Amino acid sequence: MYINQGVCTQCTLCVPYCPMRAIASDETTGHVEIDQEECVECESCLRADVCSKGALTMPVLGWPRILRNRFSNPLTTHPDTGIPGRGTEEMKTNEVTGRFTRDRVGISVELGRPGTGTRFYDVEKVAMAVARLGVRFDPHNPVTCLMEDTTTGKMREDVRGEKVLSAIIGFDLPREKIVPVLDKLKEVTFDIDTVFSLDLVCRMEEDESNATITLSKERGFIPSINGKVNVGLGKPRARED
């Protein structure tokens, strides 16, 4: 996003609408400008519709900058998944797809938030840390699609410096590997310049117990149990294994 200085009146009305604080008045020139390093092309400023002068201008984005928009604007459909947003659809509909069986746990690591964002070199640090423990990256995930090597978690060189509002690493692993992976994720927090939250996807036992939740508490994580129930949305493909 950039501001057409030919029509901008420097009113600053757009400034508070930027989740990355990328819009600011330049103290020297007095111009309201957008820091192109920090702008994640989310279009929030444009959607706020506060600029009566039409000064906010969205250019046609080339590669790799277009990734900023795909990962940061929730209304943009991601070409690798065919759905809007940064994640994969199936994590939330496991009762239909059966991607996560009783002996495998799904994990999403959601890096970045409004105000901080994340760069793909930090995404890579987390992905490479867990890849060493033998996790299986989700092939339909937008971050996996940007990896140079899905066995090591290494990202493509041309995307590593791009900044996005947030990015989700998705993978699954055998249930018995959950403890080393949780410990590794705690360790890697000291190496990255952003925040992340974790989603755990696991099937409940017949008696409604869940060992994964107990283990994550023991490793110092505070689980907030969110549920999503889809009724009659599809024919279950889940196998009981």
Ligand code: SF4
């Ligand atoms: S709202 Fe429009 S005119 Fe006002 S500072 Fe922002 S870009 Fe300039």
Ligand code: SF4
């Ligand atoms: S596109 Fe998003 S990040 Fe860029 S200036 Fe507008 S609100 Fe800020």
